[in-house]
Amino acid sequence: MAKTASTMIDLGSALPDFRLADPEGEITEREDFLGRPLLVAFICNHCPFVRHIADAFAELAREYQAKGLGVVAINSNDFHAYPDDDPEAMREETRARGYVFPYLVDDTQAVARGFQAACTPDFFLFDAEHRLAYRGQFDDSRPGQATPVTGADLRAAIEAVLAGRTPSPDQRPSLGCNIKWKAEA
Numbered sequence: 001m002a003k004t005a006s007t008m009i010d011l012g013s014a015l016p017d018f019r020l021a022d023p024e025g026e027i028t029e030r031e032d033f034l035g036r037p038l039l040v041a042f043i044c045n046h047c048p049f050v051r052h053i054a055d056a057f058a059e060l061a062r063e064y065q066a067k068g069l070g071v072v073a074i075n076s077n078d079f080h081a082y083p084d085d086d087p088e089a090m091r092e093e094t095r096a097r098g099y100v101f102p103y104l105v106d107d108t109q110a111v112a113r114g115f116q117a118a119c120t121p122d123f124f125l126f127d128a129e130h131r132l133a134y135r136g137q138f139d140d141s142r143p144g145q146a147t148p149v150t151g152a153d154l155r156a157a158i159e160a161v162l163a164g165r166t167p168s169p170d171q172r173p174s175l176g177c178n179i180k181w182k183a184e185a
Contacts, residue, residue, distance in 0.1 A: 003049075004119040004178035008135055011169060015040075015130035016114035020074065020104035023087035023094075028102040033070040035128055037161045039154075041073045042112060042122040042179065043103075045093045046084035049176035050120050052143040053151070057121070058097045060151045064158050071101035076112035077120070077180040079105075085180070112179055119176035125157050125167070133161050136171040 015038065019029035041057065043050045061071045079086040087105055094103050106112055115124060125134035134157035141147040157167035 003175050005173040005175050006122045006135060006137075007116045007118045008171070008173050009116050009132065011132050011135070011171075013132040015126045015132070016111070018074070018104075018111045018114070020106055020111060022102050022104055023091045026102070028072055028104055030130075033130075036068055036070055037128050037133075037158075038070040038072070038126045038130065039064070039158065040115065040124045040126070041071070042076060042115070042117040042120055043073045044075050044077045044082075044085045044120045044177075044180075045089050046082060047120040047177040048143045052141065053121060053138050053149050054093075054097050056149040056151050057138065058099055060155065060158075061099070061101050064162070065100060067162055069158060069162065073099065073101060073103045074106050074111060074117075075103065076106035076109050076117060078109075078182045079107075081182075082180050109179075109182060117179060119174055119178055121176050122174050122179075123154055125154070125161060127161050133157060134167045134171060135174075137174045140172075142175065 017030050021027050077085040127133045138154050139150050139152045141149040160167040
């Protein structure tokens with residue numbers, strides 16, 4: 001299985017603009033989260049790295065949304081070439097995993113490019129002023145390893161942001177499948 005690391009853009013970067021719909025057509029945009037921290041996760045349905053953490057990610061999102069964290073997931077894969085990631089499959093994944101956050105379709109892939117997202121999963125945590133506080137891995141667990149999925153790295157960053165502190169700058173890149181980019185015309 002090919003591995004791609006996240007780009008690790010500069011901490012303090014501003015939250016890129018986004019306005020996307022979920023598979024039901026419900027719009028979610030950056031302005032929906034003004035004044036509160038926001039976690040943006042680039043995920044998809046078929047990636048083994050995402051599948052490995054998906055249940056724990058759903059649980060983490062439920063826990064921290066209840067504490068005031070905004071959470072959105074974005075699927076930027078070319079679902080025409082990868083039908084397991086199409087909007088209908090996203091609906092099924094949302095139900096099966098119990099996602100309680102918007103799972104958005106980035107059909108043009110412009111949002112992924114704006115974030116400089118590279119892989120699935122790729123996590124970007126912004127503070128209440130929408131400055132990047134954390135980018136990197138969920139935890140040290142990978143498919144095929146015995147390391148348990150805990151979300152330890154992301155949890156520590158979220159706890160710091162919710163407490164008004166700066167997360168440790170010692171952050172490890174996420175590792176996963178590359179985003180499935182559309183062929184350039």
